[in-house]
Amino acid sequence: MSGMDRYDRQTRIEGWDQNLLFSSTVFIAGVGAIGGEVAKNLTMMGIGKLVLADYDFVELSNLSRQLLFRDSDLGKSKAAVAAERLREINPHVEVEAFGKDIRVLTEDVFRSVDVIFSCLDNWASRRWLNSVAVSLNKPLIDGSMNGFYGNVQAVLPRRTACLECQSINLIPREEKEAECTLKRRNPEHLVNDLKELGIEVDVGQAEKLFQLNIKTVYDIKYARLETITSVADEGVLRLLERLRSILTSRLPAIQSVAAVVAGIMTTVGVKLLHGGKLGAVPTGLIVYDGLSSRLSRVRISRDPLCIVCGEDDATPVEFSFKLGESVLKLKEALASAFGFPDPEVLFGGKRLSDEEILAEVGVKSGDVIYVSTTRLFEPLPIKIISPSH
Numbered sequence: 001m002s003g004m005d006r007y008d009r010q011t012r013i014e015g016w017d018q019n020l021l022f023s024s025t026v027f028i029a030g031v032g033a034i035g036g037e038v039a040k041n042l043t044m045m046g047i048g049k050l051v052l053a054d055y056d057f058v059e060l061s062n063l064s065r066q067l068l069f070r071d072s073d074l075g076k077s078k079a080a081v082a083a084e085r086l087r088e089i090n091p092h093v094e095v096e097a098f099g100k101d102i103r104v105l106t107e108d109v110f111r112s113v114d115v116i117f118s119c120l121d122n123w124a125s126r127r128w129l130n131s132v133a134v135s136l137n138k139p140l141i142d143g144s145m146n147g148f149y150g151n152v153q154a155v156l157p158r159r160t161a162c163l164e165c166q167s168i169n170l171i172p173r174e175e176k177e178a179e180c181t182l183k184r185r186n187p188e189h190l191v192n193d194l195k196e197l198g199i200e201v202d203v204g205q206a207e208k209l210f211q212l213n214i215k216t217v218y219d220i221k222y223a224r225l226e227t228i229t230s231v232a233d234e235g236v237l238r239l240l241e242r243l244r245s246i247l248t249s250r251l252p253a254i255q256s257v258a259a260v261v262a263g264i265m266t267t268v269g270v271k272l273l274h275g276g277k278l279g280a281v282p283t284g285l286i287v288y289d290g291l292s293s294r295l296s297r298v299r300i301s302r303d304p305l306c307i308v309c310g311e312d313d314a315t316p317v318e319f320s321f322k323l324g325e326s327v328l329k330l331k332e333a334l335a336s337a338f339g340f341p342d343p344e345v346l347f348g349g350k351r352l353s354d355e356e357i358l359a360e361v362g363v364k365s366g367d368v369i370y371v372s373t374t375r376l377f378e379p380l381p382i383k384i385i386s387p388s389h
């Protein structure tokens with residue numbers, strides 16, 4: 001038997017190039033319900049190398065959808081267990097697994113792959129990964145689901161719409177709204193914010209969270225856990241985990257829809273790798289509605305002024321702002337305009353601090369500043385236009 005016999009049936013497809021799959025590397029962000037299925041599909045098909053990342057641990061409620069995990073895996077790293085199972089499914093596939101938040105991976109991890117699969121459950125990470133893909137010119141296939149509904153979007157950087165192009169319509173407003181991370185806050189603010197959501201914590205607990213730079217509900221939901229684990233004590237970590245599990249709403253989800261979404265994503269990915277030999281890659285949003293058994297395609301146009309994939313890199317986004325105002329005020333304006341919860345402002349190679357006044361640090365109308373945020377891979381150039389000009 002030759003190594004090809006394993007793939008006999010798929011190689012009967014006209015245009016299929018198994019050697020091309022053997023020599024391809026893909027990145028899969030998230031190995032939960034959708035990511036686990038995509039990883040399983042590509043492993044069975046004989047992809048050359050899979051790079052997986054997931055910082056989460058296996059929980060009982062995962063077992064109704066996530067086929068790579070067993071009861072005996074509860075509490076273990078999803079990435080590590082997934083890698084082990086995938087090697088069992090097909091020992092010829094190389095699997096590299098990171099039990100980390102994708103946002104702490106180095107650039108060469110992404111540079112080395114041919115396609116990026118985004119199988120994430122939150123917009124913060126999806127927006128960041130989208131901006132990585134566009135910056136490094138890597139095709140991205142994003143998949144998500146909610147109950148009986150599933151979405152798939154292929155992003156061919158600067159050729160088709162990226163996830164940010166129609167973010168006004170597609171990213172839920174509450175996700176984009178910055179929760180005033182920028183205002184001067186004290187632990188009492190956090191206690192009150194949580195109280196409004198029906199969650200009781202005392203000031204002492206809030207103070208401990210503040211010491212870890214966790215100052216808002218948003219921070220509780222999205223702070224990078226691995227940077228905290230090393231500095232925080234057990235008690236704070238358990239508090240944080242408890243708050244996170246209450247605050248992170250869990251969408252309804254079923255295995256069969258995850259399998260459909262992952263099936264579509266994998267098929268699109270294989271077509272993408274074949275570069276047209278298996279037909280064109282679908283553009284726009286593919287929407288699966290399991291309730292009415294409907295599969296539709298929604299056109300999504302590129303936004304020429306998109307902050308991630310806009311036509312012309314050389315022309316920064318223009319932003320009207322008074323130069324007599326402080327950097328803090330600018331950050332607040334940027335936060336609400338672009339949905340960045342944590343913008344930092346760089347000018348002339350230097351990070352500006354909150355109380356500095358733009359005019360006093362030498363910013364003139366027409367100057368370009370750079371804004372960095374955990375929603376974007378690269379700082380965003382912004383041309384400040386003073387309204388008086």
Ligand SMILES: [Zn+2]
Pocket residue numbers: 161162163164165166303306307308309310
């Ligand atoms: Zn875009």
